[in-house]
Amino acid sequence: MNASAIFPPNGVRTIALIGKYNSRDISDSLCLLANDLQRRGMTVLIEKATAENSGSPQILAWACGDFIAIGERADLAIVLGGDGTMLNAARQLARFGVPLVGVNQGRLGFMTDIARSDMLAVLDDLLAGHFIPESRQLLVASIFRNGQKLSEHLALNEVVIDKGAFGRLIELQLFIDGEFVFNLRADGLIVSTPTGSTAYSLSANGPIQHPQVSSIALVPLCPHALSNRPIVVSDACQIEVRILRAIDSRVHCDGQMAVDLRVGDIICIRRAEFSACLLHPPGYSYFTMLREKLHWSAQPDVLPLMSVEDQDDLMGGADCSG
Incomplete structure (x- = not known):
């Protein structure tokens, strides 16, 4: 499979869910996503280690598979966690060409674009084929x-x-x-x-x-x-x-x-x-992401204007005219 194979979106039938390992905090998010996707007619496949580490009987009730099974069966994968979770999933699935969507449950989230609070709201755009594919080298x-x-x-x-x-x-x-x-x-x-x-x-x-x-x-x-x-x-x-x-x-x-x-x-x-394929929501901008994550838009403290006399005192009265 390659990334272009899922566009137009009527080719999307099976969606894999992958979560942060050794964390039970994702169980609620996984259940919400799985139930909503099933309601939309999607087949849901939970990554095996994600399900086992979630400690949730509800998660274990869904069909599970390892990364090879996901690579062979899934049309796309939604990753819940931070950049570390996305890195692992991308390395495992890149050779299969499975596109990845990131829901940020970590800290900075340079590769996980979607906030947890927005994950259900963006599914309409995702399944309508409005997300933007981007190839990332390995x-x-x-x-x-x-x-x-x-x-x-x-x-x-x-x-x-x-x-x-x-x-x-x-x-x-x-x-x-x-x-x-x-x-x-x-x-x-x-x-x-x-x-x-x-x-x-x-x-x-x-x-x-x-x-x-x-x-x-x-x-x-x-x-x-x-x-x-x-x-x-x-x-x-x-x-x-x-x-x-x-x-x-x-x-x-x-x-x-x-x-x-x-x-x-x-x-x-x-x-x-081969490369990894990331799917970004509509309106995604790499430079906007940098401004937000690296705080490039932060305003410095506003300092009062200095008088000419104060500037001379600060410079020791030096004559800068020459």
């Missing part, structure tokens, strides 16, 4: 040791290579498309998608990348040399990181999967062959 991180592949993982936000729990810096080499770029001594390196540019990368002074820009950002974490700055490259690039010196280094994907690293390990990162 990264594939392959870890090699002694020439053998240890594991391979997906990331929607970022791949992070860090020094681990010990205080000593990690030392690594970065190659892009086989070309040596630099040696880095730092707390680590973030390899971020545009989606992840407002996550960990942002807190490390990485650039904000618009989701429709085909790019990957390489952001050093507390580099020993201040000249090591973030770099943005094409998402067609093949990125290779070699561990030169480390004690307890690890590679993390979306902060939800971790692999211990050793000196000599190589992490190869590339864009995945």
Whole structure:
């Protein structure tokens, strides 16, 4: 299935509901959604671990399935939780092309557009095909040791290579498309998608990348040399990181999967062959979302105007005319 297959909306018959794990707070929301969707003639499928962790007999009464079953049967999925819940669902379902709609029950919610209080009201627009599909790239991180592949993982936000729990810096080499770029001594390196540019990368002074820009950002974490700055490259690039010196280094994907690293390990990162599809409500704007989440519209405290004499006193009476 691909995202375009559900538009026009008369192709939507089965909707999966996915909730935050280890939280019983979502049970009421899941029940409300499931009942409303059934009333509209939809087939409802609850993600298996969501149902089991909800602790609700009502939720367990609905048909349940794992992510493979959802990928094979669902026309779209509604995710209730925060960005972490959406990240997990997107990684699991991207290869199946199942579009995702996010209901925010977390904190910031950069990827979960809909407030819980509005989730039933927006179903009319959703099922009428008025939601806007948007493709989001994923990264594939392959870890090699002694020439053998240890594991391979997906990331929607970022791949992070860090020094681990010990205080000593990690030392690594970065190659892009086989070309040596630099040696880095730092707390680590973030390899971020545009989606992840407002996550960990942002807190490390990485650039904000618009989701429709085909790019990957390489952001050093507390580099020993201040000249090591973030770099943005094409998402067609093949990125290779070699561990030169480390004690307890690890590679993390979306902060939800971790692999211990050793000196000599190589992490190869590339864009995945498939993308995640997010569905946004009518009127959605990426820049409006940024203004709201990052408080760009907040007004500074209004200060009284200073007289010329007060300005001279503040500047020590300096003559600025020249």
